[in-house]
Amino acid sequence: MAGDKQKFRSSEWFGRTDRDGFVHRSWMKNQGLPGDLFDGRPVIGICNTFSELTPCNAHFRKLADHVKRGVYESGGLPLEFPVMSLGETNLRPTAMLFRNLASMDVEESIRANPIDGVILLVGCDKTTPALLMGAASCDLPALAVSGGPMLSGRFRGAAIGSGTDVWRFSEDVKAGRMSLSDFMEAESCMNRSAGHCMTMGTASTMANMVEALGMGLPGNAAIPAVDSRRYVLAHLAGRRIVEMVREDLRMSKILTPEAFENAIRVNGAIGGSTNAVIHLLALAGRIGVSLSLDDWDRLGRDVPTIVDLMPSGRFLMEDYYYAGGLPAVLRALGEAGLLHRDAPTVNGKTIWQNTADAPNYNTEVIRPFDKALTKSGGIAVLRGNLAPDGAVLKPSAASPDLMRHRGRAVVFETIEHYYERIDDPALDIDESSVMVLKNCGPKGYPGMAEVGNLGLPPKILEKGITDMVRISDARMSGTAYGTVVLHVTPEAAAGGPLALVQEGDMITLDVAERRLEIEVSDEDLEARRAAWSPPPPPMTGGYQKLYFDHVLQADRGCDLDFLVGGRGAAVPRESH
Numbered sequence: 272m273a274g275d276k277q278k279f280r281s282s283e284w285f286g287r288t289d290r291d292g293f294v295h296r297s298w299m300k301n302q303g304l305p306g307d308l309f310d311g312r313p314v315i316g317i318c319n320t321f322s323e324l325t326p327c328n329a330h331f332r333k334l335a336d337h338v339k340r341g342v343y344e345s346g347g348l349p350l351e352f353p354v355m356s357l358g359e360t361n362l363r364p365t366a367m368l369f370r371n372l373a374s375m376d377v378e379e380s381i382r383a384n385p386i387d388g389v390i391l392l393v394g395c396d397k398t399t400p401a402l403l404m405g406a407a408s409c410d411l412p413a414l415a416v417s418g419g420p421m422l423s424g425r426f427r428g429a430a431i432g433s434g435t436d437v438w439r440f441s442e443d444v445k446a447g448r449m450s451l452s453d454f455m456e457a458e459s460c461m462n463r464s465a466g467h468c469m470t471m472g473t474a475s476t477m478a479n480m481v482e483a484l485g486m487g488l489p490g491n492a493a494i495p496a497v498d499s500r501r502y503v504l505a506h507l508a509g510r511r512i513v514e515m516v517r518e519d520l521r522m523s524k525i526l527t528p529e530a531f532e533n534a535i536r537v538n539g540a541i542g543g544s545t546n547a548v549i550h551l552l553a554l555a556g557r558i559g560v561s562l563s564l565d566d567w568d569r570l571g572r573d574v575p576t577i578v579d580l581m582p583s584g585r586f587l588m589e590d591y592y593y594a595g596g597l598p599a600v601l602r603a604l605g606e607a608g609l610l611h612r613d614a615p616t617v618n619g620k621t622i623w624q625n626t627a628d629a630p631n632y633n634t635e636v637i638r639p640f641d642k643a644l645t646k647s648g649g650i651a652v653l654r655g656n657l658a659p660d661g662a663v664l665k666p667s668a669a670s671p672d673l674m675r676h677r678g679r680a681v682v683f684e685t686i687e688h689y690y691e692r693i694d695d696p697a698l699d700i701d702e703s704s705v706m707v708l709k710n711c712g713p714k715g716y717p718g719m720a721e722v723g724n725l726g727l728p729p730k731i732l733e734k735g736i737t738d739m740v741r742i743s744d745a746r747m748s749g750t751a752y753g754t755v756v757l758h759v760t761p762e763a764a765a766g767g768p769l770a771l772v773q774e775g776d777m778i779t780l781d782v783a784e785r786r787l788e789i790e791v792s793d794e795d796l797e798a799r800r801a802a803w804s805p806p807p808p809p810m811t812g813g814y815q816k817l818y819f820d821h822v823l824q825a826d827r828g829c830d831l832d833f834l835v836g837g838r839g840a841a842v843p844r845e846s847h
């Protein structure tokens with residue numbers, strides 16, 4: 272604002288009276304911006320993941336317009352810029368392969384430009400961690416605005432959830448319980464408005480993480496994408512980011528160890544996605560907070576899942592919003608002594624000041640602790656000779672009777688090998704078997720695809736059986752369910768013991784004891800290792816080679832090794 276004595280980062284571009292200042296301002300003015308917008312006011316970047324190839328984020332132009340209104344009202348200059356957008360449903364081989372690439376785009380776009388603070392417009396699964404990670408490495412004031420979930424799906428009078436019911440319907444078709452024409456009809460009934468998946472999948476989980484970490488305004492997690500209040504939230508975010516720049520409220524002041532601990536507990540309470548484990552580990556690495564896989568187990572173990580949403584429960588995000596959304600959950604956690612109440616948030620208040628009076632309008636959707644969906648809602652971290660560096664399982668999505676299980680391994684060397692064999696009536700498998708999938712981890716796939724929730728063989732589905740123990744180095748969609756052990760580390764392609772499992776080996780899973788063991792002696796495993804050779808890199812050049820050479824394992828968040836840590840926002844002066 273004119274007369275403002277505070278000097279901002281953007282003054283290095285727009286505040287000069289020399290040739291460089293001329294160049295910086297003059298070309299910007301070709302957009303019809305009046306000269307007084309370059310008078311030293313905060314410049315707010317609006318980092319937009321809009322793309323028509325990312326359907327969950329396709330409404331983001333309108334969202335950005337509402338952010339701009341708020342920025343102008345507070346005396347800032349909003350400047351929108353695009354970054355790589357990651358659409359979960361279209362990108363091959365998997366959107367996760369590109370999360371780190373998008374984060375580099377975000378980091379470098381922020382640092383290289385005259386930006387004092389940034390609004391991160393996030394929605395579909397990977398866009399949230401990519402933008403948070405990239406912004407964290409610059410550490411300017413930043414505020415995330417999620418795009419909001421779709422309205423509830425509806426098929427023949429019943430609620431259906433994005434993702435979750437796709438898995439169910441496709442198994443029903445295989446088992447002969449659903450016709451192909453009904454299956455095709457359901458396709459138009461599932462995703463019927465703008466927004467991201469409306470189950471408690473990864474996108475909804477990450478929108479909750481944004482709010483739980485203090486990086487979003489209260490209400491960010493659940494307001495439906497098409498509800499006018501989502502646009503009000505965007506407007507308010509625009510107003511607030513200008514104040515944050517004036518207060519120098521940087522990301523590192525929000526993303527404290529306590530913020531991460533709050534987020535992990537929230538993930539347990541909401542029955543959140545296993546993908547949040549990977550994304551928060553990576554984000555913590557960028558901002559310099561020490562966080563490990565074991566923190567997830569330690570902090571989540573005593574947190575019951577109280578949000579009754581698919582895939583763990585019955586309801587959808589629209590119901591969650593009407594019930595009170597995340598503020599109601601935070602209040603319940605705070606009253607149970609499971610929240611760091613003093614954790615700061617982007618609106619300048621503590622998380623407890625934002626939520627102490629939050630109402631719960633529907634105790635079916637957000638249940639009281641004594642009527643929890645599952646008693647232990649966190650992420651179970653398993654270890655043993657099959658996963659020396661850890662593996663994860665989501666207890667709230669698993670079958671209680673399979674949480675302790677010993678079975679014979681049926682091994683799929685790759686996902687293609689699985690597809691070749693799974694429908695074969697001669698496949699030697701029954702419901703007590705343990706399905707083992709290899710080479711789907713960060714290096715192996717590459718990109719650690721969401722294929723860990725392997726569909727069951729038709730001959731088992733036909734018996735009415737819907738769950739078996741499955742083990743892999745892959746991830747699983749947050750919308751999926753089952754007794755599925757994921758993120759086995761080290762992965763098979765990196766030479767982990769998973770690579771050495773053979774058909775017929777006996778495997779023991781004991782979730783209560785956090786154990787995952789293969790009943791093969793160390794000597795035999797060593798003999799198998801001597802005969803094993805690593806798979807070749809997927810590509811000999813380009814980004815995929817860079818990724819393959821530098822990706823960290825799942826227990827380190829699958830970031831690229833050279834991206835870990837912050838690099839700040841300083842940039843050497845350039846001259847024309």
Ligand code: FES
Pocket residue numbers: 327358359360394395396467468472474
């Ligand atoms: Fe985008 Fe689910 S596909 S959030």
